[in-house]
Amino acid sequence: MPPIISICNLTKTYASGFQALKGINLEIHSGEIFALLGPNGAGKTTLINIVCGIVNPTGGFVLADGHDVVRDYRAARSRIGLVPQELSSNAFDTVWAGVTFSRGLFGKPADKPYLEKVLKDLSLWDKKNSPMMTLSGGMKRRVMIAKALSHEPQILFLDEPTAGVDVELRRDMWEMVRSLRARGVTIILTTHYIEEAEQMADRIGVINKGELILVEEKSALMKKLGKKQLTVQLQHALTSVPAGLAGHQVELSADGEELIYTFDPRSGEKGIASLMKQLSELGIEFKDLQTNQSSLEEIFVSLVRAAP
Incomplete structure (x- = not known):
């Protein structure tokens, strides 16, 4: 199956001379959740805005469901829904008016049952007649998602979708994301809550200083770059x-009461067995063992720090 988004040698240089993107190549598969991670100013939003037709690239091209986002803008854009970082809407519009208007912008015929389901899924149905100015920041964020879904896109971009959202609303949003993926919608998200990417994403991309430094299956990334520690x-x-114990990567805690062994998860069992055998031969007794594995956040930080 061809990718639903193809990005080839994409570059963007602004009039100031700042190069925001440097030769990005990326394919995103239909129906996956792809998390794009990177520090502030790395190029995440520029990349999303180019794919969504908001910013023109300097070089390269992007295909959305086979349609060039520049030459065949209308067809490409009709496949895409975007939830931007910024909350922007007519303060006097009601929720229902804003969502129905967004659907109409794409030439879609009225479909009250569909829009009603979208609002109910986002816990907005009881707010459908409320003016936007009366809603909290979290509820406005939900309305932005409803507007992005109003024309039934096949691709949904979520740019920091849970910024400023409380824990309960965040949980509801991720339930909605799972249900969309189950219906075949492709989700591309950026987030500063890296535990969300760890929980939700199928693949992870890391961008830094305008360059895509890594694209990997989440599970493979955790195995390849994650470290495990055994605390004795x-x-x-x-x-x-x-x-x-010189042959092992062992450190002693400050109080001398713990040995901390860091190892590669792929060869961990052999390393642990060897360490325990060595402790026994040295007559070192222990009372408890604990293991923990590095999180996606720790892997992300190490990747960004290591990048030139």
């Missing part, structure tokens, strides 16, 4: 790491 709580405190 000792029966008796040590003053230093015994010389017999």
Whole structure:
């Protein structure tokens, strides 16, 4: 199956001379949740705006469901829904008026049952007659999602969708994202809540200084770059790491009561077995063992710091 979004050698240089994107190549598969991560100013929003037809590229091209986003703008844009970072709407519009107007912009015929379902899924139905100015920031964010979904897009961009949203609303939004993916909608999101990407995404892309430095299946990324630690709580405190453990990446806690062994998850079992055997041979007794694995956030930070 061809990718639903194809990005080829995409560049963007602004009039000031600032190069926001540098030769981006990326394919996004139909029906997946793709998380685009990067620090502020990395180029995430510029990339999204080019795909959505808001900003013109300097070089390269983008296809959305086979349609060039510049030459075949109308067909490409009709496939895409966008929830931007900024909350922008007519303060005097009601929720219902704003959502129906957004659907009409794409030439879609009126479909009250569909829009009613969208508003109910987002817990907005009881607010349908409320003017936008009366809504909280979190509810306005929901309305932006409803407007993006109003024309039944196949591709949905969520640019920091849960910024300023409380925990309950965030949970509802992610339930909605899962249901959209189940219906075949492709989701591309940026977020500063990296635990959301860790929980939701099928693949992760990391962009830094306008360059796409990594694209990886989430599970493969966690296995490849994630580190695991085994913490051994000792029966008796040590003053230093015994010389017999020199072959292992072992550190001693400040109080001398724990040995901390860092290892590659792919070869962890052999390393742990070897370490435990060595402890036994050295007569070092322990009372408890704990393991933990690095999070996606820790992997992300290490990638960005390592990038030139």
